[in-house]
Amino acid sequence: MTVRVVQFSTGNVGVHALRQIIESPHLELVGVHASGPAKVGRDAGELCGMGLTGVIATDDVAALVALRADCVVYTSQAETRPQDALAEIIAFLEAGTNVAATSMVWLVHPAHAEAWLREPLAEACARGGSSLYVNGIDPGFSGDTLPLAALTLCQSVERLVVQEVFDYGTYDDADFTGVSFGFGLAPGDETPTLFLPGVLTSIWGGPVKVVAESLGVVLDEIRESHDTWLATEAISCTMMHVDPGHVAAVRFAVEGIKDGRSVIAMEHVNRLTDAAAPEWPQPPEGRLGVHRVVITGSPGVEINTHVGLDGVDHNQGGVIATAARAVNAVPAVVRARPGLLAVRDLPADQASGLLRHRSSAQSG
Ligand SMILES: NC(=O)c1ccc[n+]([C@@H]2O[C@H](COP(=O)([O-])OP(=O)(O)OC[C@H]3O[C@@H](n4cnc5c(N)ncnc54)[C@H](OP(=O)(O)O)[C@@H]3O)[C@@H](O)[C@H]2O)c1
Structure with missing residues (x-):
């Protein structure tokens, strides 16, 4: 089954998530969020250095929510604008769209997140029958x-x-x-x-x-x-x-x-x-x-x-790996129980579809 995915943001992490979604045999890109006139209206492929996809970047969050995608990969900057980010994530969760994110780093271990963040998100998951998973390389992989x-x-x-x-x-x-x-x-x-x-x-x-x-x-x-x-x-x-x-x-x-x-x-x-x-x-x-x-x-x-071998810069490697932590989890997040998820709630085996010939592999 192909999983219908929205990519939210095309920043440092987002651009690599977008590439991986476009390349994945299991994921179908159905929408992409970008902010600012330099990006809105442009093809998703163009924004991440790939061929045209026919998916056009928008800053209309409601239109993306209305797509009723299976999952949104949310990589928009959130720590500096937590209330706005919270509202955007909640809108997807309430509509029944699952969220796999790198943003809101406090939620990598949701049981230990503060109530102002945990409670509204848990309620949104309950209302939408959806789930939220946040991870990355650090915090994330290195600590769990x-x-x-x-x-x-x-x-x-x-x-x-x-x-x-x-x-x-x-x-x-x-x-x-x-x-x-x-x-x-x-x-x-x-x-x-x-x-x-x-x-x-x-x-x-x-x-x-x-x-x-x-x-x-x-x-x-x-x-x-x-x-x-x-x-x-x-x-x-x-x-x-x-x-x-x-x-x-x-x-x-x-x-x-x-x-x-x-x-x-x-x-x-x-x-x-x-x-x-x-x-x-x-x-x-x-x-x-x-x-x-x-x-x-x-x-x-x-x-x-x-992270980052064969000429891939280590910082670039960290950003690519962070994107991968969210995108690789998408099928498992879609299948998971509703609610706030931590790494131990998902199967460790998340690599299906990753094997590529080197010429088509992401190089940074
Ligand atoms: N756990 C980890 O290991 C790890 C590692 C790296 C990053 N992260 C987290 O992942 C998230 C993304 O990191 P990043 O380095 O990609 O961040 P970034 O490049 O600073 O920002 C990402 C994107 O967020 C969007 N954005 C920023 N300000 C906005 C605003 N005011 N309104 C609407 N959109 C806005 C922009 O998207 P557009 O350009 O598309 O408009 C921007 O490019 C952050 O929350 C960061 O903390 C976690």
Whole structure:
């Protein structure tokens, strides 16, 4: 059965979701949302560098809802405009259209999301008999699929650490990632969103709790911490230009505490080029990025994930992989029970239709 899909947004992630939907033998693109006169009215294929599809981009949300698609892949920027995004997602859910999303990163682990977000979405799912699934690479894969798979190799666990160690220099996302992480700020500037009290925990506390639940552990406390590194000389990269004395690297952690010990940690080290924070943890083998889980215990496990091989930039790889996490889940989300879904509610096997000849494969 072909699944009828609307792609909502054609940004960093959306353009890759759109390509994958168009190429998929199991999915039929029936609508695409874009905002702004440069994109509205243009063919979906044109917007993602492919051939014409006959599907024309619109900013008319009601018209897209009226298509009664099986699923919408929602990748529109949501964290900076949560109420608008909430209204758009609810409109689809109430109409019976399922939603597979990368946006609203607080919903990767819906049981741990705040009530203002969880409750209206759960009610919309109930009204429409539909389901919502949010995932990505981090938060997402690195904090759920990766550690849950690694734990199946263990006989005992002392500590589990998940790390994203990534050079964001080539990431073209100054407006959101740049601003929210505080790159380019000077000491004494306003605290960036990510480091306001409770924000790290609202995003990475969910995966800490999911791992704790998997271990059958009741945590005493969840702690968050962060640190910044100031450029010693000017750094210019795709993300932005950073003057000396301004933030060129950040690191942070959200940790689950049991009996006074940090037993689960979700950590990030994000730098702008390899000139930044050379003394902080680095990816292995001279690479520019890694999503890694390290479990101390018996036998001890380390899994390093590198997205973007054969010339595909690691940041581009992360964005493509994020799109894939949503698009690959679409058939399972359509079949799932109504309600808010987490990774453990869906089958791990989501790869049907992915095998291609290299000349037709997505290369970034
Ligand atoms: N969990 C993960 O690993 C992960 C990784 C990356 C991103 N994400 C999440 O995925 C989402 C998309 O990320 P992204 O990097 O693709 O974001 P982005 O490029 O900053 O924005 C995506 C698109 O959202 C639409 N948009 C932005 N502001 C809008 C507004 N005011 N009104 C209507 N539409 C608006 C635009 O779509 P059009 O250009 O089509 O108009 C824009 O291109 C974000 O919520 C992000 O947090 C998650």
